[in-house]
Amino acid sequence: MEDYKFLFKVVLVGNAGVGKTCLVRRFTQGMFPPGQGATIGVDFMIKTIEIDNEKVKLQIWDTAGQERFRSITQSYYRSAHALILIYDITSQPTFDCLNDWLREIDEYANNRVLRVLVGNKIDKEDREIPSHVGQDFAQRHDMRYLETSAKQADNVEKLFVQIASELMEQAKSKGISSDSPQSLPFNTRTSKSINDYCCNR
């Protein structure tokens, strides 16, 4: 048996180029890959961290932001314990798309999934979305909020550690093994293609 007590799946989504891969690389490998090409399909990374002396294994799914990979991305929502929705604080369009992403999350994800909104690239000076706007948006949609810089490693560790500890608390309070997300009332899927309303391409 592998040496961990909790296993969580974390899925990152958001428009192309907001820095999903960089965030994951920063967290899992401690580096900022310059000139990162667009992710193809889904990347998969594992990192085991220790919280309160307990080993927590995070399986991180780094999805492609481009529209044509949406079908692949969608299939991961349901098994996710946590969803990280990312936008770029220097790009209004990536913020404007958040509603589309939320619609998709509501449609496919487990309704008790932990949702975190992340404004990335705070190292940049040409900010377009003020902090409080992101904060408000997150509050309105019942999400955690954090601003990060994958480049300068600001809040990256914190983001994942917070997610892991919150999921651990959840799992402990439910007294359910983290291995199997408990079966939920099966909400009937209403599956309409999101292709029609997302601006990102």
Add this chain to the structure above:
Amino acid sequence: MMSSNEDYITLDEINNALELLDRDEIASRKRLATFTNQWPTVIKEVDSVTKKFSTLTSIKENLSQIQTRIHDSSKLAEDISSKVRQLDKIRGRVSECQKRVQDLLDLQLCSEGVQIAMKNDELEQAAGHIHRYLSIDQTKLQRTADDMAQDCSMITSALKHLQEASELLQDTVSKRFEHASLVQDSKSIERYFKIFPLLGMHEVGLEKFVDYLGRLLKVSADKNLKNVMETPLSSNRASVIFADGLTFIFEEVAKTIEVQQPLIETHYGPEYVLKFLSHLQIHCDTFGDILLRTFLKTRKIRELLKTVWEESDANAAARPDSKDIDLLVEEIVMILARYDLYAQFVCKRTVNADGVEPKTRTAKTVLDNSRLCCCIQEMMGKYLELERYYMEESIRKAVLMDTIEGDGDAALTSSMVDDVFFIVRKCVMRSLRSGSLDVLCAVINNAVNALEADMCAVLTQVLSAGYPGSGYFNRFTPDLDKVRRTFLAALNSTEVAVEYSKSLSQAFRDEVPARLRGCHAEKLDSCLHDFSRVNASLVAANRSGFRQLQSSLIEPKALAWTEPFYEQHFTLDETEFAQTVADNPFVVALVRNIDGTLAEFRARLTPNNYDMLVVAVAAETATQLERAVMKTEFNRLGGMALDKVVRTLINYFSGASAWPVREKFARLVQVTTVLNLERASDLNEFSNPDSGMRFSWKLTPDCIRQILRLRVDFREDDIRKVQL
């Protein structure tokens, strides 16, 4: 030694002194003799030393001579070496000069040769001259020409000629190539194609050549498209004609690469292969794009995808048939597989080019960034949507057409579970053919979601609806037996489905890595792990089914079976006891009732479910019996009679189930034990650590006292005295 003369007083003393002196004298003589003997040798040695002195002077002279000579020689050597150095330099210059002269001569020759060759239209020769000219260091050549401008205008003019000729030749070859490519004169094309690199026109040549190849490919691609469009629906390839068409394009491009790559490597150099591939890929992109777009249009994929997720069930008839979708999905997955094959081929070609790994990465980059790849990725998305629709629709059908199988000896099972897992396996294995792990993983995710949302949900629904018992109201339930069969089949299905789900995920874990190139095992594993979600929800459904059985079947039955217990009395005399032991109608009836009920289920349930039922019946019977016992009065013989009843029951249940049931009777056995005591005080033995009896009570002290009070022959005082 001796003292002064005045000291010699006696003769003896004098004699003694004399003697001493004599001895001294003798010794001195001896020494003198030795010295005398040595003298000649000393003289000799002094002579020889004197002689040697004279030679030393000459050695010194010699040495100083040698020194001067060495000094002179070194000076000479230095002179010589510097001269040699100078000579070397000069020789270098001379040879360079010779080379330049040779170059100049060549230049002259080239210049003349080019003019002649051009005049005679011998392009290869002209190009050969130009190539020679181009291989000469151009800057030095120019300097030479400048240096010699005053003396010899010939060189300058030759240079001018050559430059002009080179330009002319470039122009001519380009034009002729264009012309040849227009009239598709493949011989001339090859001829001019080989001339370009001689003129230093690698890039231009490659571009023009690929343009030409592209035009050739376009002809066959157009013909191919026409064929595809004109294929009659009756053709046996009609359902995969677009995949066939794409295959044809890929084959043509691959053939072109295979034929031209050696030419490129020979005439242009291996470093141009990648450039060649990326130029050619642009053409391939175009053909692929056109074909795939026609595919989407002809097969009405966009419209299909819109109707597929129509929500209104009223429109169910208008929804595409899963069989049609099945065919379409087959074709798309074939398209994906062909692209995968093509991509493998292209990447492999560049490895062969020089066997260096980074090259592959760049060839892969060329492909990954190609328009074709983008189209294919979009196609993957469409495939996934359609595959998901097919899977969910087929599962829906399987649920609708569910029939319960198994009569007589076989356990009741539902055809739905078999069908559902067959569909899931089919879809996942199909996605494996796409050659993409991402596609495979997405289909696995969708399969898990569908199993959970569709199959598990249906089973949960049936099982939580409950098992209609034999109560008064259920007598009027129509199709009572059918409802019961459905319930039991669902109960069995949950168990079977867990098995299926486990073995299916294991099968994928075993089979996929062998059949998928570059399979990321952990990624696959993480997706397959989600099958545990399905298992958990099946187990939960099974539990809820047993809870239903418990409340509507087991509890009422056990209550009814134990009812006659109240009619018995357990304050027996010897005669009554003997009779009861010989024939206890209560226990006979109880076992018969239980056996009758279990027999009804034995054939209808899977072994595990049946065992689970036996255990549940045993537990409930024990509970109900205990409840009855607690309302009955006993004497010693009555307690013994009860012990007999309990033993009979335990024996029966142990034989009925493969699972241990004895523990379900543990409490009842303890109750019986208490009721069987000779005296109430015997209980003290149980709590005495020295008694050697290890006994862990499942009964509370209060409970034990209560049981003791059931014995009519125990006095309250004694009971109170018992230490517990």
